[in-house]
Every structure is written in structure tokens, then in C-alpha cells.
């Protein structure tokens with residue numbers, strides 16, 4: 420998929436491709452998940468999609484990476500997968516790239532016959548809205564998740580994230 424963007428960084432275009440998880444850039448992964456240790460645990464057995472800025476090619480011949488979406492199987496991966504990390508470079512956010520990455524991942528999951536996609540996110544804020552706009556529904560809550568699993572406190576607009584909502588999309 421290739422899209423032409425409008426906004427401060429125009430003219431430019433980007434596309435979505437699959438990516439070897441080992442090549443996923445740390446600066447993007449850490450935007451969504453501040454725990455390096457957690458990322459190292461889930462990355463090797465993950466499936467990744469990348470958004471690349473095709474107007475600006477890197478020495479490899481591929482465009483600069485501006486977004487990433489990481490999914491891991493639950494159990495044998497036949498029924499349920501988790502969207503475990505997704506991030507778009509700050510300068511490129513709110514241009515539809517996150518939605519395009521997620522729609523590509525959803526298409527891939529449907530082709531594999533997967534039935535549910537799950538994501539954990541904060542109990543308030545922009546990310547919650549982002550996932551709900553795609554169609555995810557709240558299915559569970561893990562109280563104190565962010566207090567117990569992260570050494571650095573997570574704050575958004577003056578409020579500390581404590582509880583994690585589990586959201587599920589039926590595919």
C-alpha cells in the first residue's frame with residue numbers, strides 16, 4: 420500500500436511492508452514500550468510490519484523506517500495473537516500511518532485464519548481512542564499492571580498510568 424501524505428512533511432509517500440523483527444529499530448520500539456528487557460523477550464518470536472518513507476531511500480535501498488507494528492502468537496497462534504508493540508515516529512503521527520499498519524496486520528492475521536487480536540493499553544488517553552476507532556473492544560482490566568511491570572512511572576497529561584485495559588478485536 421502506498422499513500423501520499425499531506426501535512427508539514429509533504430510532499431512524501433510511504434508504504435507498508437513485512438520486516439524481519441531483528442531489524443526493528445529500537446527508537447521506535449521504545450516509544451511504545453519503555454522496557455528493553457520485555458522487548459528483547461518478545462521480539463525474536465514476533466511478526467513485524469514496517470512503514471517506510473519511500474521518498475527518502477536509505478543505503479540499503481529501502482526507505483527510512485517511520486513506523487513499526489509487532490505481533491506475537493498466543494499459544495500455538497492458531498486462535499489468538501497479541502499486538503505487542505506499535506509506534507510511528509513522532510513527526511509522522513496522525514497521518515494515518517498507524518491505522519494503515521494495523522489494518523495490514525489485521526489482513527495478515529485473517530489470512531492465517533486467526534480469530535482474535537488482543538492489545539493491552541492504558542485505561543485512558545490517545546492510544547485507547549486509536550484502538551477503539553479501529554474496532555477493538557474492552558474485554559478485561561489488569562489492575563496495577565503499569566506499577567508492577569515498569570520501573571519508570573508512565574505519566575500522560577499529568578495522570579499516572581496504573582491499570583492496563585485488555586482490548587480485543589474479533590477477526
Ligand SMILES: CC(C)(COP(=O)(O)OP(=O)(O)OC[C@H]1O[C@@H](n2cnc3c(N)ncnc32)[C@H](O)[C@@H]1OP(=O)(O)O)[C@@H](O)C(=O)NCCC(=O)NCCS
Nearest residue numbers: 450451505506507512513514515516517518540545548549
Ligand atoms: C498510537 C500511534 C501508533 C498511532 O499512530 P498514528 O500514525 O498517529 O495513527 P493514525 O494517524 O492512523 O490515527 C490517529 C488517531 O489516533 C488517535 N491519536 C493517536 N495519537 C494521538 C495524539 N497524539 N493525539 C490525539 N489523538 C491521537 C486519534 O484518534 C487520531 O485520529 P485523528 O488524527 O483523526 O484525531 C502513535 O501515536 C504512536 O506511535 N504513539 C506513541 C507510541 C504508542 O503509544 N504506541 C501504542 C502503545 S499501546
